[in-house]
Amino acid sequence: MGYKLNLENLNIALKELSKEYRIFAPKVLSGEGTFSDTDIVRYGEIETVQEIEFNKKSQFSYKEVLLPIRQTLFFFTEDQIKEAEVEEKAALIFLRSCDMNALKRIDDMYLRNGFEDIYYKKLREKAKFVLIGCEESFDSCFCVNMGTNKTDEHDAYLKVSGNYAFVDIKDSSLLEVFASLTKEEVEVTPDFVEENEVKVNIPENLELKVMNSKMWAEYSERCIACGRCNFVCPTCTCFNMQDIFYKDNKKAGERRRVWSSCQVDGYTVMAGGHSFRNDKGQRMRYKVLHKVYDYKKRWGYNMCVGCGRCDDICPEYISFSNCINKLEDAMEEVK
Ligand code: SF4
Ligand code: SF4
Structure with missing residues (x-):
């Protein structure tokens, strides 16, 4: 009612x-x-x-309300730490x-x-x-x-x-x-769509060896690593840490976490300077398989919710749904 x-x-x-x-x-x-x-x-x-x-x-999604784009976690001096207040x-x-x-x-x-x-x-x-x-x-x-x-x-x-x-x-x-x-x-019943124009098919036989497909090479050329697809995604949750030191007292400052993106340069840089996935096609592969393959193995459902925002926002017209639909042929190619 x-x-x-x-x-x-x-x-x-x-x-x-x-x-x-x-x-x-x-x-x-x-x-x-x-x-x-x-x-x-x-x-x-x-x-x-x-x-x-x-x-x-x-x-953009609502996620920035619960996960601010930039969030101070704590303040520090030489010998003290104070946890930041969270919105009351x-x-x-x-x-x-x-x-x-x-x-x-x-x-x-x-x-x-x-x-x-x-x-x-x-x-x-x-x-x-x-x-x-x-x-x-x-x-x-x-x-x-x-x-x-x-x-x-x-x-x-x-x-x-x-x-x-x-x-x-x-x-x-x-x-x-x-x-x-x-x-x-x-009587109030929610409106739910029953059909989308865009259809995707995640193949049942999807396996990690799809990593070896030639399909990822296209994205090495087309993707410009801007990260917009991650920032608009309601299920992307990665962040980086930044320590900010105040100008008037360089021994005091704050630690912030800031949204990050697996598509941008520097995301996988390790201590010592080594970086995984320098190639943008590899980054696309990593993102796609996380969204529609390995997450499901862990949690029982796919990470991607099919909102289509990444398709809408990409300046290079890279379509995530098209990419998913290439996985079936890619599995044929690598079997
Ligand atoms: S379609 Fe999937 S991957 Fe793209 S923004 Fe929406 S949830 Fe994220
Ligand atoms: S929005 Fe498009 S060009 Fe930018 S990182 Fe994502 S896939 Fe690459």
Whole structure:
């Protein structure tokens, strides 16, 4: 059972929720696109439902709310260390099914991979998630083949139609906020896409020897190692460490972690200067097999959720979904 209420009342609910939560949703950032006079859709704080962009895919995912692009972990002096504070206020995040499924992958990495990351855990524990349905697939999505077109992990669901909002609230604390508002009880069922135009086929017989295929050579030429595909990916979780020393006291500073990318130069540089995967085709191979091969061996499902953002953002028009679809022939080639 859910509710139908008008957008004015939904905004009253959002205002009430903003006392406890920072509210994040995909929104249009005018003039902030890659090229001059272009817009970008990415996550930002909102106050009203009208600010949410429902009709376009966000180019970046919500992950920067829980895993900031740059995050100070601790401050240090010569003989003292002080852990950095983590944002006190909880986050309420509006997101689509693919991203809800991506959250499970980020939790794997930061909570279940042999240790719990305290910085992530503090933000994650308090966060609530509101599902935005998908009436239709966007052009580059392939969530259906990745099995991520549906979810039931959300705390609430929201659909906007005209001047009305249709909500289904599973979380009791969120439900309380709606108690005093004028609303009508209605059946609300999430919209999930059942078909994408883009189809992918991950061959059943995929094995590590696909590393030896000639297919990777194409990417040595075409990829420019910009890392954009990793930064927009809701399931990429790698970071680098930076120690920043203050100018006025060079013996004090802070340690930060900063998003990183397995496609960029320097990612695999070891102490002593040795670097693995200097070739960009090798980096592509590493990324692809991590997303659709070895992760599944460890966790039982693929890492990639088929959001298609990497295809949308690549300046060299390299398509991840096309790459997956070459794996079958590649396995034939190396068998
Ligand atoms: S690899 Fe590409 S399609 Fe898959 S989850 Fe990451 S950005 Fe989305
Ligand atoms: S976005 Fe494209 S060009 Fe940039 S690193 Fe990724 S695959 Fe290479």
